[in-house]
Amino acid sequence: MNKIFAISSVVIKELYRRKDFYVLFILTALITLATWVMNFFHDDNIVRFIKEICLALIWISSLIIAITTAARQIPAERESRTIFPLLAKPISRWQVLLGKFFGCWLASGFALLVFYIFFALVSASREHSLSVPAYFEAFWLHWQMLGIVVAMTLLGSVSLSTPPANMTMVFIVTLGILSMGGFLHLVSERMSEPSASIVTAIYFIIPHLELFNISELIIHDWPIAPWLDVLALTGYGLLYSAFFLLAGCLVFRRKALN
Secondary structure, three states, X not given: OHHHHHHHHHHHHHHHHOOHHHHHHHHHHHHHHHHHHHHHHOOHXXXXXXXXXXXXXXXXXXXXXXHHHHHOHHHHHHHHOOHHXXXXXXXXXXXXXXXXXXXXXXXXXXXXXXXXXXXXXXXXHHHOOOOHHHHHHHHHHHHHHHHHHHHHHHXXXXXXXXXHHHHHHHHHHHHHXXXXXXXXXXXXXOOOOOHHHHHHHHHHHOOOHHHHOOHHHHHOOOOOOOHHHHHHHHHHHHHHHHHHHHHHHHHHHHOOOO
């Protein structure tokens, strides 16, 4: 475990030496500051619309950070040839991949936490109320979703030829699931066979990332989600993360590094 955590710490330090996080945070902060105009409008619909935009930007920024960070881990090690002395320590390939995963996931989680805290403080300063449990649930499930995305990206990094191809594929798949994943079974009902069966199978196989998005609780000030549901979704997310990590370890073990 010490070897895995050592690799993770390097990944975390690498992220915060790069400019990606700071650029995205500044952009997100500027948009989030638009919530300062809430009291000017005195319109609940406009307030909800602004909060929806800010949370959507947080989701986009977090995906960019998670995917770009995870996609360049293994290829960068191979290009700089630092992976060879790393594997000679001795340390196994699965430990390298797990270390990269935990590093990317923790770094993405910290960046996500900064986004949510900033947004919560700005919103609370204008609305004079703050539902801490709702923000915690939204952050926690969002972070579990990023775990799936990071694991999926690492699988792509040991399977595909270049980081840009991997990032493009993961972005398309992730955004496709978030926007259409929950409606595939409805789409299949209007299709003929064998297309209907294929789409239905895809519906049950893919990780439903849209389930982790409970932003509406914050946008509409709804009651918090039941904690048992949050716990169930956490297990669901960890299960898919473990699946993609296991697949990545199996591929990485047989992958030629030259």
